[in-house]
Amino acid sequence: MSVRVRFAPSPTGGLHLGGVRTVLYNYLFAKHHGGKFIVRIEDTDQTRFVEGAEQYIFDCLKWCGLEPDESVIHGGELGPYKQSERKESYRKYGELLVAHGHAYYAFDTKEELEQMREANKTPENPSPQYDHRIRKKMRNSLNLTDSEVKDLLEQNTPHVIRIKMPEHDVINFTDMIRGEISFDTSLVDDKVLLKADGMPTYHLAVVVDDYLMKITHAFRGEEWLPGAPVHLLLWKYLGWEKQMPQWAHLPLILGPNGKLSKRDGAKYGYPVFAMNWLDPKTNELTEGFKEKGFLPEAFINMLALLGWNAGTEQEVFTMEELIEHFSMERVHAGGAKFDYEKAKWFNHEWMQKKEVRSMKYEIGRLLETNNIPVNDEALLEKVIELVRERCTLLTDFVQQAGFFFKTPETIDADAVKTKWNDEKKNFFIEFTKQLQSLGNWSMTEIETVFKNLAAEKNIKAGELQLPMRVMLVGGKFGPAVFQIAELIGKEETVKRVGNALKVL
RNA sequence: GCCGUGUUGGUCAAGGGGUUAAGACGCCUCCCUUUCACGGAGGAAUCACGGGUUCGAAUCCCGUACAUGGUACCA
Structure with a gap:
């Protein structure tokens, strides 16, 4: 007899971590056995009906990549798929x-x-x-x-x-x-x-x-x-x-004190729902993992390992691998406390692992909504590759990638001021002059000019790198500074150094 | 109160009679790097407690404690 499992939510509000994990285990089990995963809406309590909750559940499942084989919207032979x-x-x-x-x-x-x-x-x-x-x-x-x-x-x-x-x-x-x-x-x-x-x-x-x-x-x-x-x-x-x-x-998924609730999420600053949920009755917004900047792959991976493990040391799994290895017998019987730090770790892992191409669109949009115009797709791909290891959440790209596309509005002047002096200022004035006439705009060339001039002026190159970085990116972060200069171009590099010199 | 389920480091956890009790996250120290991150090398648990069974128990049994869920014409 072929395997048939079901997830039976009641459409009364947001989709909780625990709910998604229940779906996930159902889904993995079904797919592992080549069976069917069914969603049945349990709306027998008419007093608790909430507008939009049903659609929201399907939206979450879609985002998670857990498409039902049969449901109210997917159809099927053994319906109706709604109890009412x-x-x-x-x-x-x-x-x-x-x-x-x-x-x-x-x-x-x-x-x-x-x-x-x-x-x-x-x-x-x-x-x-x-x-x-x-x-x-x-x-x-x-x-x-x-x-x-x-x-x-x-x-x-x-x-x-x-x-x-x-x-x-x-x-x-x-x-x-x-x-x-x-x-x-x-x-x-x-x-x-x-x-x-x-x-x-x-x-x-x-x-x-x-x-x-x-x-x-x-x-x-x-x-x-x-x-x-x-x-x-x-x-x-x-x-x-x-x-x-x-x-x-x-087993249950627990919060810091007992069953994990959306209250905990608000209190400790982490999401507990899969996606943002706006309660139409109270108008209260509960943050979701999606909007917080999580990749669905990471969210699913994290949830799968919260209460289950393959018995090996592997921790990062694709959906296909989860399907292959999952078994109900290896689910831990005790409740598990949700650990947001570990959740972020999974996301970081997935940000490194995922194809740049498949994240590009979403990251581009994220930058645009933060008023950072992205008009060079090839550059965006290059930048994502370059800064991804510094990003834990998708939203981190705003800071880590933003300065490649937009001149920083402010710079962290305090970071350079302590060791700032006229010699250094003169160095940068002369440096930009030399850059203007630089023929081959590449990071190695730029670095050579930089180091030669530093040697000539008898200043340690290292002491000049931090100021240079702050001038280009606005703060003490980002990848190799000459790499940044190469990517933003000569004109922009000279401009940013010039701007910075005015406020230092 | 009663009933059910659970209890290995701060967290997720492997291990199911004989192990120096894996691994991961987080934390701390150091290395790499005159940014941040990545990466690398280290550090920190005797398995809730008390009794058994056994040559030997984290591993089996019995109690206790604690946690958690249920105890609705809610799911």
């Missing part, structure tokens, strides 16, 4: 469960549920569950007579369907990452399967949809582990046990 559009199919499974005695109707109102919790609350049990003990005292089809239930149903009394958990049973299964896991059903509550509005809860929907969509392996965050016994039972009660997918519960 499958609404009709859930009710009948709920009814079926009731008919077979595995579930029941519950007519309790919100107030009654609150009362129940309040009445049963003790210091030892601060949050009482609707479980096998409590259900005997509530308004549900287990306690009402058949005709009472029938009447209530006919009057369209709001009700839900709840699973009837066995009183004493042990449920166990093998998690692909964690091995054997077992639960005592007497400690699990009677989860709502079908809500009063007719929508399924996650518990019912995930089972029905995974079955209908022929999902073979179900991967999700560790936060779902406590819900597993409900799902396992549902697969069994619905008679689909043989088709049940294999499970793996992925």
